[in-house]
Amino acid sequence: MQSAAPIPTEDEIAALIEANADLEGPLLPILHALQESFGHIPQPAMQMIADRLNITKAELHGVISFYHDFREAPAGKHVLKICRAEACQAMGGNALAEETLAKLGLDWHGTTINGAVTVEPVYCLGLCACGPAAMLDDRCVGKVDRNRMDALLAEAGA
Numbered sequence: 646m647q648s649a650a651p652i653p654t655e656d657e658i659a660a661l662i663e664a665n666a667d668l669e670g671p672l673l674p675i676l677h678a679l680q681e682s683f684g685h686i687p688q689p690a691m692q693m694i695a696d697r698l699n700i701t702k703a704e705l706h707g708v709i710s711f712y713h714d715f716r717e718a719p720a721g722k723h724v725l726k727i728c729r730a731e732a733c734q735a736m737g738g739n740a741l742a743e744e745t746l747a748k749l750g751l752d753w754h755g756t757t758i759n760g761a762v763t764v765e766p767v768y769c770l771g772l773c774a775c776g777p778a779a780m781l782d783d784r785c786v787g788k789v790d791r792n793r794m795d796a797l798l799a800e801a802g803a
């Protein structure tokens with residue numbers, strides 16, 4: 646289960662930025678520190694990072710969206726990752742993903758209205774022989790068919 650993200654203050658954000666700002670290539674360490682502390686990159690941090698590192702918010706957004714582990718909003722109580730890599734695709738992973746997202750009324754990275762589940766893509770979970778694969782929080786599950794997915798969603802409270 647994911648823990649609820651605390652609401653960060655600007656002082657807390659600034660402290661994490663400053664703690665990493667003088668490193669060589671400080672952007673990723675700053676983003677990792679914020680993500681680890683707050684479970685996402687808080688909105689006020691965007692301008693603060695851009696100002697401190699003298700980069701544009703567009704550049705910053707590009708980096709955050711390139712790395713799938715960074716979030717711009719807090720995740721739901723549980724995170725469901727569905728594998729989108731080749732071996733799982735060959736075993737029906739795309740259809741499973743599309744059906745799951747449609748059932749929940751979400752796009753990738755979306756969170757159910759009740760805050761129970763965030764659905765994210767992942768690119769290989771090391772279960773390639775048992776596709777389609779998914780991961781609910783820290784637990785990997787193979788051979789995920791419609792019934793198994795429904796069980797995972799029910800377990801997560803979606």
Ligand code: FES
Pocket residue numbers: 728729730731732733734768769770771772773774776778
């Ligand atoms: S391709 Fe899905 S687990 Fe490896």
